[in-house]
Amino acid sequence: MKPEELDRVLSEEADIVPSSGFVTAVMEAVTTEATAPPLAFPWKRAWPLAAGFPVLLLWLALLQFGPGGTTSEPDLYAWFEMIVPMATAWVAGGLLMTIAMTAWSLRLVRLK
């Protein structure tokens, strides 16, 4: 087949006509989208985290300033000694979680 013939066949394709209900179907979908209530925040799943954070702060404060801790003046060195390994663990955990979630998302996209 010559190039001009190929151009003719591929460019002269007859158009199809959308069905009569197409616009209605699209507008129904759009209206549903527009009027749908926003997704509610998942408090049921988030409350353990939300409650855990103040508890953690309270626990740290008790460690530092509670009956077992120093009362005269805060020992900043001891505070950092305690908090740095925890923070490192949290950062490492966060990184691992990020890598895992990214890998999982990429896998889902590939499957999709």
Place this chain on the structure above:
Amino acid sequence: MSAQEDAADVARVLAGDVSAFEPIVRRWQKPLVNLAYRFCRDRGRAEDMAQEAFLRAYRRLASWRRDAAFSTWLFALATNLYRSEIRRLPPLTAPLDEGVTTLDRRAAEPILDEERRDRIVRDAVLTLPAKYRDVLTLFYFHGMDVATSAASLGVPHGTVKARLSRGRDILRSKLPSLLGNQS
């Protein structure tokens, strides 16, 4: 005129008037359904894909920057969606070998033979590697306009030209075996 109407309707939608999206759908339904059809060769699926494209356009309407025509933005968005859809679920066209075997070479009417040949050629575009298939589909859909095809695909003009040339070569090399003695 259409560009002004598009801009006015988009402004109304963004101001909260959802019904202003309907004229946009009416104006662009045929091109979007036809572009989808060229990617999947299935009318029902083409309408589903076009509907999803309109829905996505509605969601992202605020991201249309008026430095490009609304149509350019809409076609780029639809093309992206259609390419993803075709990657996810390939077209349901009959295998080309089947097309060859059902081609009645003794047909009395040459016009019918020509129609079948044209259909086989068009279906053959879908069997090309994606980067060539997409360029060929867009190029012929946009009336052989390289600039518009490049804008829809989001690639430079040179890339479109190179892929077009290579894609046509691959397609032409496949056709003799697909069309038998008709080529």
